[in-house]
Amino acid sequence: MRVAFVSMFTPDHRDTPAFRRARRVAEGLAARGHVVIWLGAKWWEGEIDRFEHEGVDYRALTEAPAAGTFRSKLPFALRKADPEVVHAVNVPPAHVATAKTAGRLLRTPVVVDWWERDPEIGSRKQYRKAASKPDAVFTPSETVRTAVREFGAAAEDVTVVPNGIDFDLVREAPVDDGVDVVYARHLDGDANVGTFLLGLAELRDRDWTAAVVGDGPARGDAERTARDLRIDDRVTFLGDLSPEEFVPLMKGAHAFAQTATYEPFATNLLWGLACGCVGIVEYQAGSSAHELVEGLDRGRLVTSPQELADEIVASGELETMAVNEGFAGFDHDAILDEYETHYEAVVADQGLF
Template identity: 70%
Template sequence: MRVAVVSMDTVWTRDRPATRRTRRVARGLAARGHDVHHLCAQWWGGDIDQFEEEGVEYHAVTEGTAAGSFRSKLPFALRNVDPDVVHAVSVPPGHATTATTAAKVLRVPVVVDWWERDPQRGSDRQYRKAASRADRVLAPSETVRTAVREHGASDVNARVIPESIDFDLVRSAGVDDRFDAVWARELDGDANVGEFLLALAELRDRDWTAAVVGDGPARADAERMAADLRIDDRVAFLGDLTEAEFVPVLKGSHVFAQTATYEPFATHLLWALACGCVGIVEYQAGSSAHELVEGLERGRLVTSPQELADEIVACGSLPEWETNRGFAGFDREEVLSEWVDCYEETIDGYGWF
């Protein structure tokens, strides 16, 4: 199968969860023998227009990340690639719409991967066009799928394909048992790590150790808050960790706390649940994290730091696990098969409706 990935941004020009998802899917498809062409802004040096990395052929539609220029040149780039299916991202939305228009001329379907709606990079009208004109719209969670449907995608065309983890790593990794509770995410304006720290402060008189994994502009404030709460001697700020470093920490911990106010898909929580942690999620309207723990024996939903503290104590009675096989279905290869199936179904059904 010949796949054209349309995303001006890459991890080398804009390192975000959405671009990491795009790279992971593209590399996975290439590893399975599919012919993958990523149409993007040039991120490599030199005068060459094409560059291969990890089996993916990158095509420089533009030299820089100018959205208007990229959109004007995209139809010609798509024609040159001549794909069987087009995989476009939702941001900027005008690129997905342009890809859909060009694909109709080429008589090939378009699948839009909708991670989020960034209002600073497109109007509501543009997002509605991107959602309603694509042949399929894929979302990482039901929360995002609901938003996609509100922007015009039909129930039939909108589908969930979640994020994935390396379950072989979960099985084989060692155990770092320094911490009882872990919180992990980029420390930005949506992190809301203060809720975790307040919950720990409620348990100041108990015996525990905790880790905060991640880095970002909110880290200094979080470290200062831990000191003000007089728990900084028991909370370790570990910074960014690789997956190989992160998994042992999770396997040795009993509780993982999720408090972020915005999360299209709670990937760190997924890793934690697969590593046997009890997942305690503070419900937030802008986060999909609750989807992973609803109805789960080793999952809890709370609405405040006090409830979070109470659940940390209550979950102490649950047995300690190092692996939860119930999450093997989120393995990289399992989820990649969902992408391939979706492409094939979209190709087979193209032109029927």
């Protein structure tokens, strides 16, 4: 299949989960033999306006991100790319409407991968158009699916396609039993590491060790909180780690704690669950993390630091696991299968009219 990705930004411009997800899918499809063209802003050095990387044909519509110019050139670039399906990222949202208009003229279906609304890029009106214009919308979770429907998308047009992980890595990585409890996330204003640390502080009289994986502007405050709670001798702040580095740690831990107030999809929690951790999730209205543990034997929902502490203790009574095969369906290959299936469906629907 010939697929055109429409995203002015790549992770080289804005390193966010949305653009990392788009690149991962594009490269995965290319590795399967699909023709994948990425229409975006230039992110490489040199004078050339096309650049192939990991099987993806990147075509620069602009020298640098410039929303208006990009939008004006997009219809012509799509016509030249001649795709069977257009896969657009929802940020900036105005590009989705332009892609859909071009797709209608070219009789090409347009799907949108929607991670979140970025309030700094695009108005609410533009996001409403982005939600209602495409042939299909993919979201990483039911929480985001609900948000997209509130922007006007029809229920039957929105499908959950979760983030994936490398399950072969989970199976093959060694076990590092250096810590009992793990927290992992980008440490920004939504990380809410304080709740995790308060829960650990309730367990001062018990023998445990914990690790915080991740970096960001809230790291300094978190480290100070650990010192103020007098648990800094048992909590290690490890900074950013690659999957190859943090998977062994999770395979050796008993529990993974998720307390962030905002999470379109809790990918790090998924890693922890796949590595056999008991997932302890503090329910937050702005987070989808609870979706991964609801109804799960090795999952717990809590609402306070004290409940978090209680569940950490209880997790130590459960059987130790290093791999939970129940999450094999989240492997990257399985997620690519879902994308391919949905592409085929929208292409088939397009042929009916």
